[in-house]
Amino acid sequence: MDYGASWVRDEDFLRAREILRTESALYAARARAKWERQWRTEYKNSTLRWFAYRSFRSPAGTIVRVFLLTLMVSAFVVYPLWHVVRKAI
Numbered sequence: 001m002d003y004g005a006s007w008v009r010d011e012d013f014l015r016a017r018e019i020l021r022t023e024s025a026l027y028a029a030r031a032r033a034k035w036e037r038q039w040r041t042e043y044k045n046s047t048l049r050w051f052a053y054r055s056f057r058s059p060a061g062t063i064v065r066v067f068l069l070t071l072m073v074s075a076f077v078v079y080p081l082w083h084v085v086r087k088a089i
Helices: 010-041 047-057 059-088
Strands: none
Touching: 047 059
16 A cells, blocks of 8 residues: 555546546456456365465464464454353353
8 A cells, every 4th residue: 555645626626536436446346356366266266275375375474364363353252252151150
């Protein structure tokens, strides 16, 4: 992500906004199509293949992500449930 600004005259603002919305929609459609092609060809529509690819490509990053995900689920789901059950007993 990068910060950027486009300066336009007030009377051109609506046209500029429409151009930016059109461009962002086209970019999103292209990115989605690229991901769908990659999902079908490289991963064969398999979450397990995708995870294995990510794991082999960056083992340390995958371990850190899984650890952080586990930590967040513990903090926002398991601990509150444990607290409620403990207070109810």
